[in-house]
Amino acid sequence: MDMERFKKQIDFILEADKEKEIYRQTHLTGYIRPENDAEHAWHMAIMIYLLREYSNQEFDVAKAMMMALIHDIVEIDAGDTYAYDTAALETQAEREEQAAERIFGLLPRDQYEEMKALFYEFEAGESAEARFAKSMDNFQPLLLNDYNNGRDWREHDVCRTQVEKRQSRSQKGSEFIWKYTKDIIERNVKKGNIKEN
Numbered sequence: 001m002d003m004e005r006f007k008k009q010i011d012f013i014l015e016a017d018k019e020k021e022i023y024r025q026t027h028l029t030g031y032i033r034p035e036n037d038a039e040h041a042w043h044m045a046i047m048i049y050l051l052r053e054y055s056n057q058e059f060d061v062a063k064a065m066m067m068a069l070i071h072d073i074v075e076i077d078a079g080d081t082y083a084y085d086t087a088a089l090e091t092q093a094e095r096e097e098q099a100a101e102r103i104f105g106l107l108p109r110d111q112y113e114e115m116k117a118l119f120y121e122f123e124a125g126e127s128a129e130a131r132f133a134k135s136m137d138n139f140q141p142l143l144l145n146d147y148n149n150g151r152d153w154r155e156h157d158v159c160r161t162q163v164e165k166r167q168s169r170s171q172k173g174s175e176f177i178w179k180y181t182k183d184i185i186e187r188n189v190k191k192g193n194i195k196e197n
Contacts (some may be wrong), residue, residue: 150193
């Protein structure tokens, strides 16, 4: 047994626990408190498994679920970037790239390469797995916002074009989810939860 390898894996596992401390702008159902990154990733992974039949194409479900589970781990260093914060979005890629190097760098070399490749595949959004995982990354907070009567959208003064621009990327992974998303957006615009523009 390679104890040095095992120690590196344990170091990464303990570092990953810090993802539970990174709070997002989206609130849990019932608006109890903001969700954390680990909860968001777990929720996405469940959604990928349950909603896989709505993907535009066949994909490796386990791979997509793993992408979901690690996609925000870089926020341990980089912090959460709110979807509609244009200033923070400008530096997001650079901050997350540095974080990926440090955090995945805790692992043994082969797992470092594997996790980093999964992370960048998700970011690129080109593979079938990444496209569907990204759809769920968009859809999950939308569902929570809708369930909570749009309180997060209202709090941040979000308008239709912002939500549509972000959510429109979901159609690359699932035309069905995108159609359902448009109905949610329309309903929340009518209710005044999302500003018309």
